Amino acid sequence: MNSSISWTKAYVPDLDCTAQEYMDAMTLSGTKVEGYTELDKNLDKIIVGKINKIEKHPDADKLVICQVQVDEAGTEVQIVTGAANVKEGDKVPVVLDGGHVASSHKDGESENGFKIKKGKLRGVDSFGMMCSIDELGSNTDMYPDAAEDGIYILSDNPEYADAPIGSDAVELLGLHDVVFEYEVTSNRVDCFGQIGIAREVAATFRKDLVLQEVKETGNNEDVNDYVSVEVQAPELCSRYVARVVKNIKLAPSPEWMQRRLASVGIRPINNIVDITNYVMEEYAQPMHAYDLDKLADHKIVVRKAHKDEPFMTLDGQERVLDDTMLVICDGEKPVGVAGIMGGENSKITDDVTTMLFEAATFDGTNIRKSGKKLGMRTDAQAKFEKGLDPNNAIDAMNRACQLIEELGAGEVVGGAVDVYPVKKEPITITYNVEKINALLGTDIDEDTMVAYFEKLDLTVDREKKEVLVPTWRQDLERLADLAEEVARFFGYDNIPMTLPSGSATAGGLSEKMQHENMARDIVEAYGFMEGMTFSFESPKVYDKLLLPADDVLRKSIAIMNPLGEDYSVMRTSAIGGMLISLATNYNRRNQNVRLYELANVYLPKSLPLTELPEEQMQLTLGMYGEGDFFTMKGVVESLMQRMGLKKAAKYDPQAGKSFLHPGRQAKVIYEGCEVAYLGEVHPEVLDNFSIGQKAYIAVVNMKQLSELASFDVKYVGIPKFPAMTRDISLTMKKEVLAGDIEDTIRTKGGKLIESVTLFDIYEGAQLTQGYKSMAYKIVFRAPDRTLKDEEVNKAMDKIIRALEEKEIVLRS
Amino acid sequence: MRSRCHFSDKLDKLNEIKVSFLGKKGELTSILKSMKDVAPEDRPKVGQMVNDARSKIEEHLEEKKKAFEQALREEKMKAETIDVTLPGQRIPEGHRHPNTKTLEEVENIFIGMGYEVVEGPEIERDYYNFEALNIPADHPAKDEQDTFYITQDILLRTQTSSVQVHEMEKGRLPIRMIAPGRVFRSDEVDATHSPTFHQIEGLVVDKNITFSDLKGTLQEFAKRLFGEDTKVKFRPHHFQFTEPSAEMDVTCFKCGGKGCRFCKGEGWVEILGCGMVHPHVLEMSGIDPEEYTGFAFGVGLERIALFKYEIDDMRLLYENDTRFLKQF
Known part of the structure; x- marks a missing residue:
């Protein structure tokens, strides 16, 4: 939404502030100004001049020498120009020596404009420059009467013909103006119109709002003799107003209207189109004009489109409608897509004589959905989508007809067809000064509050403590809404700053979060850096991970409307993301990379989803470079x-992970629960992710870990009696797991065992092929006595016998 | 005797000297042995003399020994001199993600004010993400959020505000909570957008909570996070689930409010949206708005992290390049 200060001043004549003051004050009262442009920023010393004489340049065919009169007294300056469209007697904008223009013929537009100095052109003195519209910072779209490629001949426009010589040309062209750009919030439909903005301006600056009086219009004919309207879908069209204009005389609209439209970026076309646009801007009520002679039976029918009904919109595009969309039809066929765009078949052309003006209120949601389906987004649609006030439609219509009469654009037929079965009534809200103050933490008196309300055209009944809310303010429904109005105009800045009183609360992190932070601390101590990856990924990741067709990890939740396949399913594991991150680092030649991520994976209870899935917090570790499987295992153990x-x-090598090396993976079982798994990444998976060296990953189920976690510590006395140590060296088949040996030693050794430590592994020449040797240091201790040799020997015998049963024998 | 000591500079030599005087065959010992030759009346006197000499010698030798040991230690240490500018031996250190570091700072500020940190589901029901927040079906505000849908009714939450509803439904009042977490919106990845990002929601519901409490709390938050000199500015705004609503700007922490390239010359940076909990939202969650009021706010975690660490491209946060991560 844009507005210009000159247009706003038409409604708030006493407004007097700088552009920056305007921007700050409006933003603080709730109409956020994103920025502003001063149209005359780079324009200086530009006056209306008259070309008295044109001579050929002695040394250049394409240049002429003009004597330009620059004041009423008759002073002339000599200006050399290459423009071909000037003739003696023309009035033109002239920038004098030392002045400024916005753009240059040669270099185009510039941030700071161009300074014009006297100089010589091919040896002839020139003391200024005659300007094109582009040099004045605008263009022929906004000034259709300006020459496309040449000097702007002001005297060709009857409205400028009498401009005094030497007067300010920038003023004449309405360029001493500032254009503001707003971010209007979706609840303030009224602020999509100039009047709505002006009302906020008046309230913000405490000035009077002066709206033009909309007069009775129309001849003594009856519109019902010209047209009939039937609304078949009242649920989607709460109001339809139609009026007829005959004897249309198409012409350019007056400069004031062109300038206002141009200031907010709307291109002037002709009086009828401009009036339609002008009223839409003023009232935020889109209007549409149909050529009445092209409407079969001179009839309007508002109905839902048929399925697959074809229709050509006035931009010449063939559209296919469906049965949810609302169309405007004549007696036979659609002539417009309601609220979005009219039809090619009924549009106003140069030979129009009679037209039908439409101001209607359509259902915002329906318009929004239809526009989306059609892939269209017009200005009208953008306004309808917000849900317009039906009471505004008749005002806009009458304003448009008034302008038709004022501009002499046609003859308005008396009366209006107004299909408005359920009238929208204004609501009343009870205000309570104490409650408003209690909500805001302020101490504002009733008079002040009432003044704010009245400034916004809310009618206040102090007796009943009620405000009557006009229907254009559909955002005001209850006391809290009134409190916001009070706060806005009291000034958010003026509300004090306090801290909540009331009952104290303990606060803090949940146990789950504390455990997660502990996990972070622990893995960071091992050099792992925290990464983050997206929660969705490509289903192709499953293939890259070599997951079998029935793998549970493939059962992922699909997004209905993803941002492409790469982000289309909710991940069931963070390994894909981790491997991509490792690959990114590998590709960038980062060495010794250790990453972790703590994030949810999404495990559906059934597919398609009928209930919310399990969101399982997992700690995923990944690394390459220094370290191996046992480095990773050490992290998990720690x-x-x-x-x-x-x-x-228990570290069970039968982990069954397709993406891990079959001989180098383990799942970690604690008290019967699978807490984690880890392993070396399968070489084929490494290839799939373009990682050129061995990588290791571990995945810890944080929920499981959290449930098993225990931080109860009970002090155990420091041993008072000496330990006895035995070293044994064993030989066994290679396949025997160290974990099993240790288990056996511990179970058979019983309570006396303090520790079992593996200190040597040997495979090689001195052993039978397929065998290995392992050496253990076993420490025995009793808490209450010095152990005797016999006790320890007995325990050792038991251990060795048990080992022998498993074909694990003492090395001879 | 004295002169002999001067010539000895080694400890073992010193020991030799000690033996030569005080040893079994030493000079003083032999004097004592020859005591029998001394007249009995002189014996105490001679004994005294011998003992005096002995202690003098011992004292002297001890002194010498200490000096020698000292010199020896110094010589040794001199030889042990190392180049202290050689690099230290470090174990590889891990790092928190800048998002997490920022979040921990924010959490600590609010925990200090008695807030509980809570979580809610990332895959959420429409009701909690929209309807219970006063955004009914077909409301245009719903379209503005570019929601990812799983089914008609289940979606990826677009805002952590959904956690507000879960907390209020528990019926435990008063509430002082923040809810950090992932949210999702259908935005293409670029320097300032990501389809996955994080928010921190805040909610306070109690008796007599006011808009001025909201302002005071968030000012406190801004000062603690960005520094004591930080100023805050509240601008009216519109959110469906708060009324009155506001956006909060803070003075640019790079230029202190003077205006720089970072804040696009404005001196202020928009940091969060907030407001008084809409009475209808309280009602829907079973809280009587006549008795209780509350305020809520929502902060973009990445937004703060990017500002705080002057990171100019959001994509860096999700690439996990260790050269980036190790800076935090």
């Missing part, structure tokens, strides 16, 4: 240890 999972965990 994590479990620090989270209080102090018993021995």
Whole structure:
């Protein structure tokens, strides 16, 4: 939404402030100004001049020497120009020596404009420049009477012909103006119109709002003799107003109207189109004009379109409608898509004599959906989408007809066809000064509040403590809404700053979050850096991870309207994201990379989704460079240890992960629960992700870990009695797992065992092929006595016998 | 005797000297041994003399020994001198993501004011994301948010405001909470947009909560996060689930409000949206708006992180390049 200060001043004549003051004050009262443009920013010393004499340049065929009169007294300056469209007697904009223009013929537009100095052109003195509209910072779209390629001949326009010589040409052309750009919030439909903005301006600056009086219009004929209207879908069209204008005389609209339209970026076309646009701007009520002679039976029918009904809109595009869309029809066929665009078949052309003016109120949601389906977004549609006030339609219509008469654009037929079955009535809201103050934390008196309300054209009944809310303010429904109005004009800045009183609360992180932060601390101590990846990914990741067709990880939740395939399913694991991150680092030659991510994966309970899925927090670790499987395992062990999972965990090599090396993966079982898995990334998966060296990952189920976590610590006395240590060296088949050996030692050794430590592994020449040797240090201790050799020997015998049963024998 | 000491500069030599005087065959020992030759009346006197000499010698030797040991240690340490400018040995250090670091700062500020940190589902029902926040079906505000849908009724939450509703439904009052978390909007990835990002929602519901409390709380938050000199400005705005609503700007932390390239010359940076909880929202969650009032706010975590660390491209946050991550 844009407005110009000159247009706003038409409604708020006493407004007097700088552009910056305007921007700040309006923003603070709730009409956010995004920025502004001063149209005369780079225009200086530009006057209306008259070309008295034109001579040929002695040395250049394409240049002429003009004697230009620059004041009423008759002073002339000599200006050399290459423009071909000037003739003696023309009045033109002239920038004098030392003046400024916005753009140059040669260099185009510039941020700071161009300074014009006297100089010589091919040896002849020139003391200024005659200007084209582009040099004045605008263009022929906005000034259709200006020459396309040449000097702007002001005297060709009857409205400028009498401009005094030497007067300010920038003033004449309405360029001493400032254009503001707003961000209007969706609840303030009224502020999509100039009057709505002006009302906010008047309230903000405490000035009077002066609206033009809309007069009775029309001849003594009856519009009902010209047209009939039938609304078949009243649920989508709450009001339809039609009036007829005959004896149309198409012409350019007056300069004041052209200038106002141009100031907000609307291109002037002709009086009828300009009036339609002008009223839409003024009232935020879109209007449409049909050529009445092209409407079969001189009839309007508002109905839903038929399925697959074809229709050509006035931009010449063939559209296919469906049965949810609203169309405006004549006696036979559609002539417009309601609220979006009229039809090619009924549009106003130069030979129009009689037209039908439409001002209607359509259902915003329906218009929005239809526009989306058709891939269209017109200015009218953008306004209808917000949900317009039906009471505004008749005002806009009458204003348009008034302008038709004032501009002599045609003869308005008496009366209006107004189909408005359910009238929208204004509502009343009870105001309560104490409650408003209690909500805001202020102490504002009733008089002040009432003054704010009245400034916004709310009618106040102080007796009943009620305000009557005009229907254009559909955002005002209850006390809180009134409180906001009070706050806006009291000034958000003036409301004090306090801290909440009331009952104290403990606050803090949940246990889950505390555990997550602990996990962060632990893995960071091992050099892992926290990464973040998206929650959705491509289903192709499953193939890259070599997941079998029935793998549970493939059962992911699909997004109905994704941003393309790469982001189309909710991830069931963060491994894809992790491997992509590792690959990014590998590709950028970063060495020794260790990353982790703590994030949810989304596990559906059934597909398609009927209930919310499980969001499972997982800690995913990934690394390449220094370290191997056992480095990763150390991190997992440390994590479990620090989270209080102090018993021995089982590392089961049958982890069944397709994306991990089949001989280098394990799932981690603690008290029967799978807490985590880890392994070396499968070489084929590495290839799929373009990672050129071994990588390792681990995935920890944080929920499981959290449930098992225990931070109860009970002090155990520091041993008072000496330990006894035995070293044993064992040989066994290669396949035997160290975990099993340790298990056996611990179970058979019983309570006396303090620790079991593997200190050597040997595979090689001195052993039978397929065998390995492992050496353990076993420490025995009793808390209450010094152990005797016999006790330890007995325990060792038990251990060795048990090992032998498993074909694990003492190395000889 | 004295002169002999001067010539010895080694500890073992010193020991030799000690033995030569005080040893079994030492000079003083032999004097004591020959005591029998001394007249009995002189014996105490001679004994005294010998003992005096002995302690003098011992004292002297001890002194010497200490000096030698000192010199020896110094010589040794001199030889042990290292180049302290050689690099230290460090274990590789991990780092928090800048989002997490920023979040922890924000959490600490609010925990200090008695706020509980809570979470809600990222895949959410339409009701919690929209309807219960006063955004009914077909409301244009729903379109503005570019929602990802899973089914007609289940979606990826577009705002952490959904957690407000879950908290209010629990019926435990008063509420002082913040809810950080991931949110999703259908925005193409570029330097300032990401389809996944994070918000921190705040909600206070209690008796007598006022708009001035909202202002005071958020000013406190801004000062603690960006520095004591930070100023805040509240501008009216519109959100469906708050009334009155506001946006809060803070003075640009780069130029302090003078205006720079970073704040596009404005001196202010928009940081969050906030407002008094809409009475209808309270009603829908079973809280009586006549008895209770509240305020809510929503902050974009990335927005703050980008500003705070002067990161100029949001994509860096999700690439996980270690050269980026290790800076935090």
